[in-house]
Amino acid sequence: MEQLLRDTFARHEELAPPATQELRSAIALGARRRRIRRRFGAASGAFIAVLAVISVFALTTKPPRSADALFEAPEKPEKLTLLLLGTDRRQTQSPDEPVRSDAIILLHVDPAAGKAFQISIPRDLLVATSRGKDKINGEFYFGGYDATAQVVSTLAGLPIDGGAVVDFAGLQRVINQLGGVDLCVDQRTVSAHLGRTRSGEIVSLKPGAQPIVYEPGCRRFQGWEAIDYVRQRKDVDRDRHLRDLLAALAHSVPVTDPVSLSKLLSVLPESVDLHLGSRSLTTVAFQLAHIGADGLVGLRLPTRLTEQGTVVLTPDADGLFAAMRAGTLTEWLVAHPAYAS
Amino acid sequence: MTFEEFVEVRLATLLRYAVMLTGDPHTAQDLVQETMIRAQLKWRRVAASQAPERYVKRMLTNAYIDLHRGSWLKRVALRGFTSSLDRAVADHVDASAERDQMWAWLGTLPARQRAALVLRYYEGLNDTEIADVLHCAVGTVRSSISRALATLRIQIVPAE
Numbered sequence: 001m002e003q004l005l006r007d008t009f010a011r012h013e014e015l016a017p018p019a020t021q022e023l024r025s026a027i028a029l030g031a032r033r034r035r036i037r038r039r040f041g042a043a044s045g046a047f048i049a050v051l052a053v054i055s056v057f058a059l060t061t062k063p064p065r066s067a068d069a070l071f072e073a074p075e076k077p078e079k080l081t082l083l084l085l086g087t088d089r090r091q092t093q094s095p096d097e098p099v100r101s102d103a104i105i106l107l108h109v110d111p112a113a114g115k116a117f118q119i120s121i122p123r124d125l126l127v128a129t130s131r132g133k134d135k136i137n138g139e140f141y142f143g144g145y146d147a148t149a150q151v152v153s154t155l156a157g158l159p160i161d162g163g164a165v166v167d168f169a170g171l172q173r174v175i176n177q178l179g180g181v182d183l184c185v186d187q188r189t190v191s192a193h194l195g196r197t198r199s200g201e202i203v204s205l206k207p208g209a210q211p212i213v214y215e216p217g218c219r220r221f222q223g224w225e226a227i228d229y230v231r232q233r234k235d236v237d238r239d240r241h242l243r244d245l246l247a248a249l250a251h252s253v254p255v256t257d258p259v260s261l262s263k264l265l266s267v268l269p270e271s272v273d274l275h276l277g278s279r280s281l282t283t284v285a286f287q288l289a290h291i292g293a294d295g296l297v298g299l300r301l302p303t304r305l306t307e308q309g310t311v312v313l314t315p316d317a318d319g320l321f322a323a324m325r326a327g328t329l330t331e332w333l334v335a336h337p338a339y340a341s
Numbered sequence: 342m343t344f345e346e347f348v349e350v351r352l353a354t355l356l357r358y359a360v361m362l363t364g365d366p367h368t369a370q371d372l373v374q375e376t377m378i379r380a381q382l383k384w385r386r387v388a389a390s391q392a393p394e395r396y397v398k399r400m401l402t403n404a405y406i407d408l409h410r411g412s413w414l415k416r417v418a419l420r421g422f423t424s425s426l427d428r429a430v431a432d433h434v435d436a437s438a439e440r441d442q443m444w445a446w447l448g449t450l451p452a453r454q455r456a457a458l459v460l461r462y463y464e465g466l467n468d469t470e471i472a473d474v475l476h477c478a479v480g481t482v483r484s485s486i487s488r489a490l491a492t493l494r495i496q497i498v499p500a501e
Binding site: 001002004005006008009010011012013015016017018019023024026027028030031034035 | 348352353356357359360361364366367369370373374375377378381382441443444447458459462463490493494497
């Protein structure tokens with residue numbers, strides 16, 4: 001038996017693929033690509049989602065008074081559920097490489113309550129898909145925005161009115177276009193991704209470079225700083241950083257300056273992939289305009305980690321979604337303060 | 342040793358090892374490519390270890406076992422689609438069944454058991470070394486091997 005095995009293995013050595021130059025190049029290229037991704041892409045998409053929001057908020061913030069009459073805006077703004085997807089797509093990536101949604105955020109706007117609820121959905125959440133049980137972030141890879149919206153809609157028992165897909169580079173472009181963004185750091189945050197060399201150059205963190213540190217206090221952040229800051233996960237509340245950036249961006253939109261605004265609007269289409277269905281941007285804008293950036297409330301989805309290492313919803317999630325459908329999310333949150341984030 | 346030197350000396354060996362594990366040249370090449378990319382990214386740590394080859398072999402073996410364990414991410418990253426790996430294995434079993442029955446039976450073993458067989462009968466490692474590569478106890482190595490051999494014997498007996 002043992003000799004038989006040895007012979008079998010030996011006989012199949014010829015099956016081994018040759019160590020070609022192509023393979024060596026593929027390895028070198030793959031490593032180079034992934035180094036770039038580490039620097040930028042791992043960055044992830046949450047921020048991105050921010051961008052999305054921004055874009056919506058931006059356009060939203062306040063349509064000019066005089067133009068109001070032109071928009072067929074509903075008398076009473078209705079509730080609106082938006083899905084924001086941040087993807088890990090990088091600009092250097094070839095089109096056939098897989099793209100997953102890295103940040104999945106449900107934005108539920110309740111004009112009656114004057115609030116917008118930001119619910120982060122864990123990307124490892126196990127959901128029922130057309131292919132059986134799978135992680136939710138895989139859905140984007142297989143079916144894009146529409147499939148993801150379908151899954152989330154089923155999960156929440158609520159139609160998704162629209163949404164946006166944003167990538168990391170897009171968000172940075174928008175911040176740069178705005179000339180930076182004013183952020184307040186509440187807690188000393190050390191970057192795990194970027195560092196400064198002795199000559200002052202900003203590089204992805206490596207030995208010999210001092211990590212970038214964001215000290216508490218308020219100041220203007222450049223695009224790359226803002227992105228790096230909200231990327232940090234260690235010992236910090238990333239959801240809140242994200243929300244801060246979002247709110248800051250909503251404030252920074254130059255609604256009163258038509259020239260800046262039109263410049264911003266011109267970078268949006270290439271930075272954000274909007275899915276608004278039958279709604280016009282102005283309708284969505286009108287509805288969001290009623291919510292100030294201060295009305296943005298963060299919610300944690302009630303989930304737990306199973307022994308198999310997957311993430312599933314807990315029974316409390318049913319209550320959350322029911323409250324969302326009934327428009328009583330504020331009351332629910334008061335009764336379940338543990339889920340505020 | 343630089344990474345380039347390592348590739349020069351070891352790439353062919355690793356490809357042979359991978360084909361013994363996967364039974365299929367395409368999957369073997371993907372697996373080696375993926376492992377070598379990762380090895381290059383953390384080359385400093387690999388080179389600092391006592392035996393870079395053992396380190397990379399361990400990475401490769403883990404990647405192979407993970408592949409069968411069915412992590413979504415890795416399946417997609419390596420093969421593009423969920424089911425293509427399973428299909429590749431099945432195809433392979435069919436195609437080579439007549440040519441080499443034993444090779445086909447090997448394809449039906451659980452990943453860890455097959456890895457243990459390859460390490461012992463192809464690589465010629467002893468149980469302690471195998472345990473090191475598979476990152477498990479020596480006893481686990483022995484039970485994996487004996488279980489794998491038992492499975493194969495059951496297959497063989499009816500044929501005789």
